[in-house]
Amino acid sequence: MDRKGMLMVLSGPSGVGKDAVRVEFLRECATIESSVSATTRAKRPGEVDGVDYIFLTQEAFGGMIEEGKFLEHTLYNGNYYGTPRPFVEDQLRSGRDVLLKIEVQGALNVKKFFPEAILVFMVPPTMETLWQRLVGRGTGTHEDCVNRFKLAYREMCYADQYDYVVVNDKLPDTIRDLCAIYKAECCRRERNIALCNQLMTEEVL
Amino acid sequence: MDRKGMLMVLSGPSGVGKDAVRVEFLRECATIESSVSATTRAKRPGEVDGVDYIFLTQEAFGGMIEEGKFLEHTLYNGNYYGTPRPFVEDQLRSGRDVLLKIEVQGALNVKKFFPEAILVFMVPPTMETLWQRLVGRGTGTHEDCVNRFKLAYREMCYADQYDYVVVNDKLPDTIRDLCAIYKAECCRRERNIALCNQLMTEEVL
Numbered sequence: 514m515d516r517k518g519m520l521m522v523l524s525g526p527s528g529v530g531k532d533a534v535r536v537e538f539l540r541e542c543a544t545i546e547s548s549v550s551a552t553t554r555a556k557r558p559g560e561v562d563g564v565d566y567i568f569l570t571q572e573a574f575g576g577m578i579e580e581g582k583f584l585e586h587t588l589y590n591g592n593y594y595g596t597p598r599p600f601v602e603d604q605l606r607s608g609r610d611v612l613l614k615i616e617v618q619g620a621l622n623v624k625k626f627f628p629e630a631i632l633v634f635m636v637p638p639t640m641e642t643l644w645q646r647l648v649g650r651g652t653g654t655h656e657d658c659v660n661r662f663k664l665a666y667r668e669m670c671y672a673d674q675y676d677y678v679v680v681n682d683k684l685p686d687t688i689r690d691l692c693a694i695y696k697a698e699c700c701r702r703e704r705n706i707a708l709c710n711q712l713m714t715e716e717v718l
Numbered sequence: 719m720d721r722k723g724m725l726m727v728l729s730g731p732s733g734v735g736k737d738a739v740r741v742e743f744l745r746e747c748a749t750i751e752s753s754v755s756a757t758t759r760a761k762r763p764g765e766v767d768g769v770d771y772i773f774l775t776q777e778a779f780g781g782m783i784e785e786g787k788f789l790e791h792t793l794y795n796g797n798y799y800g801t802p803r804p805f806v807e808d809q810l811r812s813g814r815d816v817l818l819k820i821e822v823q824g825a826l827n828v829k830k831f832f833p834e835a836i837l838v839f840m841v842p843p844t845m846e847t848l849w850q851r852l853v854g855r856g857t858g859t860h861e862d863c864v865n866r867f868k869l870a871y872r873e874m875c876y877a878d879q880y881d882y883v884v885v886n887d888k889l890p891d892t893i894r895d896l897c898a899i900y901k902a903e904c905c906r907r908e909r910n911i912a913l914c915n916q917l918m919t920e921e922v923l
Contacts (some may be wrong), residue, residue, distance in 0.1 A: 517900050552794065662923065669918050672749040677902070678910035690905050697882070697902030705883035708841065713874050715845040718867065 518605035519698060520627050521545065522613045522689075524620035525635030526664040526665035528647035529572075530681045532565075534635065535614045537684060538680070539693050546693065548601050551577070554592035557652050585615065585622035590660065594619060610695075617668040620675070631698050633691065634675035638682040640665075723810035724903060725832050726750065727818045728896075730776035731870035732853035734793075735886045737770075739840065740819045742889060743896050750815040750900065754805050756782070765795035772802070784840055786814030790827035792818065795865065797825060815900075822873040825880070836903050839880035842904065844888040845870070 523531055523538075539547050551567040553574050562568050569577070574593045578586060584602075586595030596613055604611045605627075613623065617634075624630055637643040642663055647658045672678055677694055681687045698704075728743075746754050756772040758779050767773050774782070779798045785790055786893055789807075791800030801818055809816045810832075818828065824838075829835055842848040849869055852863045877883055882899055886892045903909075 517851050541760060545833075557846075559759050591807050606884070634907070634914075634916060640917055640922050644922050660923065666918055672847075672914040673907060673911050677905045678907050678914060680910075680913070681906055691897040691900060693901035694905060696895060696898035698884045700881050700884055700899060702839070702878060706878050709839075709874050709877040712841060712845055713871055717845050717849050718864065 515586045516704075518608050519545075519610040519695075519704075520601070520605060520613065520623070521610065521695060521698075522615060522623055522630055522632045523635065524615055524617050524632065524675070525681070526579060526617065526637075526643065526662040528643050529635045529637050530646065530684075530687075531614050531635060533683060533684065534687055534691070535612065537688050539612065541612065541688050542692055542695060545612050546604060547612045547614070548604075549614050550594055550596055550613075550615060551583075551596045552592060552652065567596045569593075570650075582641045584626060585619045587616055587619045587622070589616050589618075590657070590664070596623070617671050620716040621671060624674075631677070631694065633677045633679055633694060634672045635681045635687070636672065637678055641702070642682075654681075692693040719831075721813045723813050724750075724815040724909075725806070725810060725818065725828070725835040725898060726815065726821060726903075727828055728836055728840065729820055729822050729823045729837065730882070731822065731842075731873045732843050732866040733855065734840045734868065735851065735889075735892075736819050736840060738815065738889065739886060739892055741894070744817065747897055747900060750817050752817045753801060753809075753811060755799055755801055755820060756788075757797060757799045759795075759799075760773075763856060766815070774798075780793050783847075790824045791833060792821055792824045792827070793823075794821050795862070795869075796886045801828070807891070827874060830881075834864050836882070836899065837880040839876065839877045839885055840883045840884050840886045840892070841874070843885055847887075863901065883917050918919050 523535060525531055549567055551569050553569055553571050556568050559597055582598055583595040585597040586593060587668060594616055601611055624632055644662055647661055679687055679690045728740060730736055754772055755775050758774055758776050761773050782788060786802040787803055789803040791798060799821055806816055825837055829837055849867055852866055884892055884895045
């Protein structure tokens with residue numbers, strides 16, 4: 514039976530822990546592949562081009578926008594972020610499941626292109642925790658942190674347009690929730706009705 | 719926060735293994751309680767009144783129908799089956815999750831009363847397997863088995879009105895699927911949006 518791949522989108526406010534969750538979820542769940550986003554933001558220590566992000570100049574990014582090569586792109590905190598379209602479409606067509614990790618607005622744009630995408634919104638256990646994570650990360654100025662933190666409140670309003678909400682408190686619990694969502698979505702009726710129809714054609718008596 | 723209980727309904731054709739799955743799922747998942755159905759069918763060896771079913775006479779069952787005490791009831795293979803309504807409603811109201819194991823038509827009736835109920839349709843890996851299970855159970859005449867088996871084909875048509883389809887091949891895999899569905903449903907946005915709203919009221923800076 515032909516199976517179309519599933520698109521799962523992991524999102525949530527800055528500092529909620531999307532990166533760590535993405536890495537661990539991909540390790541746990543071998544049947545889903547990650548798409549790498551492109552960005553114009555500066556590379557952080559330890560990040561690898563093509564693995565963590567595809568790091569592009571403003572000019573290169575702008576060119577790709579004009580060529581329609583992004584599934585979604587968004588300006589966030591002064592930097593562009595985008596999901597290269599061809600990779601995702603190829604994977605889904607060939608029946609492979611794809612994980613995207615994107616900013617809150619970007620995720621909602623993806624839903625416009627792929628209404629069947631599964632959108633997961635990650636929230637911190639408390640806002641105080643989110644603030645501590647933003648500051649503790651040490652990747653921006655105090656002002657950066659304040660801006661991201663203020664933005665987080667506005668982003669939380671979009672949770673009601675997502676399919677699932679997962680609290681990222683302890684990482685193993687978050688991964689368990691994501692694995693459950695992924696497995697449950699594989700069991701959805703729409704994905705298995707062909708199997709039922711096939712069973713009904715089986716003659717036994 | 720007030721939490722309304724979740725209603726999960728396990729169904730599928732006769733012989734697919736609903737009883738064994740129910741027992742094991744309840745053992746695995748401590749936060750969901752089972753409702754016991756009432757029936758007019760004869761007690762099978764080993765079955766306990768009030769645990770496996772509430773065994774009633776035709777007269778007693780008819781009286782309860784007239785008093786509106788069933789959430790759903792159905793005539794199946796010459797016997798009545800029904801779900802006593804008060805237990806389920808009380809559990810849900812007090813925030814406890816309830817598992818119902820009912821016949822295919824009965825499950826769809828429950829969905830009319832509780833549109834938010836989660837309906838799971840179990841299918842066998844092959845129809846040949848279903849036939850072997852029906853015969854191997856040794857609880858009916860050959861004619862009973864043939865009737866149930868023929869009914870199974872008709873019942874499979876209703877799978878497209880369910881939320882999930884789970885293949886009951888190896889029991890541990892089935893239980894894993896059901897646990898995932900249960901956990902994923904707990905993460906659905908509708909059930910967690912109050913938490914997001916609460917987070918947004920938290921002042922930190």
